[in-house]
Ligand SMILES: O=c1ccn([C@@H]2O[C@H](COP(=O)(O)OP(=O)(O)O[C@H]3O[C@H](CO)[C@@H](O)[C@H](O)[C@H]3O)[C@@H](O)[C@H]2O)c(=O)[nH]1
């Protein structure tokens with residue numbers, strides 16, 4: 001590859017470079033191969049131990065216990081093999097934006113930016129418009145940019161906020177351009193060190209002027225938000241508010257559609273007389289008798305409406321909390337689409353989802369550090385990263401269902417835009433528009449899956465589209481992670497359930513993928529699709545060995561036996577590698593420990609419910625749901641989040657499971673210790689040391705739960721959950737021991 005680049009560089013240097021770096025900074029491919037082989041050998045020996053040591057005497061407990069362990073170990077071993085595909089060949093990419101500007105300044109395509117919001121209570125309008133403003137201020141020709149806000153709540157307050165933003169943008173965009181502001185979300189900029197820097201420089205008059213404009217706007221919007229209505233005065237000035245007269249609820253209303261900045265009119269100028277990007281508000285029609293398909297439905301309506309207004313060849317999709325943190329990202333993405341060599345094959349460019357509100361040791365491990373820093377680079381190496389919703393640039397034609405074709409063949413597509421009558425536009429966003437069409441199936445984002453993004457990306461890859469993962473030094477987008485344990489678990493339930501449904505759908509990588517995507521990429525997709533089923537072996541491994549410990553049934557080889565070696569080696573090297581990987585990705589040791597805890601919690605609660613709900617759905621008893629993650633936290637919750645204290649505070653079956661498991665292991669461990677003391681049995685732990693260690697580690701990792709039970713603050717474990725868990729844990733131990 002490097003040779004290829006070298007040769008090419010002598011002719012026309014490319015605008016992007018998919019630098020294939022085989023882990024240059026960590027471990028070479030050869031070493032990795034040897035290391036992985038030794039682990040695999042260890043895994044095989046563990047399997048061999050299970051098969052060759054099936055207990056015959058009854059004091060070793062019922063036979064199913066042993067076979068259950070064999071099944072769990074088979075699962076974990078094979079799953080580990082799958083995860084290796086995501087680590088095999090990592091690709092790191094770079095772009096040459098100066099070349100792009102030099103060569104293609106005149107041919108830059110139109111870019112339509114879609115922002116989705118769905119609930120002003122948990123996605124505050126101020127946050128939404130900050131994201132919109134950051135997008136409007138991209139360093140890109142404004143006449144080629146259009147920003148669309150989809151509001152699934154159909155809220156007049158959100159519309160009002162956008163209206164205010166459209167005025168503020170006239171000052172904000174020239175300000176950004178003049179002082180080369182970064183980041184371009186006003187809220188993020190005003191609290192960043194770069195704004196202090198600007199203050200220190202002489203221009204602070206302009207800074208304070210724009211800050212004042214912003215604060216005034218913020219006050220007006222927040223007042224309206226608190227009151228829950230728009231003042232008469234504003235309504236009379238802006239006739240479009242009368243659209244809301246017919247509004248009855250967020251599930252039952254007409255299409256509200258307003259082009260706030262229309263580049264075809266002369267009014268669309270900023271304070272310095274430059275063009276502004278187009279700005280559109282859309283709340284698609286909602287009726288109780290029509291299923292609205294959540295974000296996928298909103299995106300498809302946006303695709304249609306935008307095709308009639310601007311019809312940009314490139315579509316960028318961001319969640320309402322994911323503001324642009326780098327004004328050059330559009331150009332970065334275009335370096336891939338317009339690359340002379342490989343650009344034609346590229347269907348989408350995914351940036352990592354990075355987050356602003358992660359704490360140092362990430363209590364809930366929500367930044368998905370290893371996935372962003374390692375696995376997705378590995379997926380890119382296997383032929384393409386997942387589409388993960390936010391921070392993704394798509395080619396419009398491909399997203400709409402076309403097969404991959406040459407980039408240049410579609411030039412002229414944008415000419416179709418710009419001819420519209422308001423009533424016709426509204427029809428494009430109506431409930432009945434999609435009846436008897438391919439929307440949601442062959443066209444646009446797919447319906448019926450809680451991870452509409454992943455399934456849509458996969459189907460694009462089946463059609464021959466390649467995807468690119470671009471992870472620049474400066475984060476391209478910054479969003480908000482959940483700040484409570486429950487929200488984290490619920491979010492992961494949605495994701496793992498969605499991924500499992502993909503596995504069972506007609507787009508399953510397991511069978512539909514054969515011959516359509518590379519075997520390596522199939523393996524990568526499978527690691528995510530099989531997240532949820534991990535719950536069963538994990539539950540087994542966290543319950544049965546501990547109960548057997550209490551009962552005195554030995555399940556693992558003694559420390560002195562040679563069979564101990566594969567167990568010790570596999571456990572040690574797997575976790576040592578995982579820690580190293582976490583540290584390479586920029587995390588802390590405590591962060592890694594928290595990450596391990598979250599894997600355990602996700603596997604024993606989120607994934608379990610994901611499996612149950614998938615089965616229920618397969619039987620036809622329920623429909624897909626989409627629980628939106630809250631982007632705001634109460635004061636107390638926020639304070640505890642900053643202190644990295646685990647937040648419970650609510651009752652949930654997920655917490656009951658987690659607490660029961662934590663208590664069960666505690667009871668087993670203490671019970672065993674007491675028994676050991678009473679019988680004076682030295683060496684008792686000798687034959688059971690691995691089991692006792694497993695139980696001890698489970699206790700250590702569950703410390704936040706014991707702490708949660710004993711805490712007194714609002715975020716403590718609810719008493720009812722504790723009581724229920726004690727009852728279940730103690731009865732499980734008693735019953736198991738007595739039979
Ligand atoms: O009916 C709905 C529900 C959600 N949304 C929007 O979808 C986005 C994502 O919702 P969020 O609750 O923040 O979910 P996350 O789990 O953080 O989102 C990730 O996972 C989702 C799929 O599960 C993808 O849709 C997202 O793009 C991806 O960032 C937000 O902007 C919402 O406003 C809608 O527009 N309509």
Ligand SMILES: [Mn+2]
Pocket residue numbers: 319321479480629
């Ligand atoms: Mn989100």
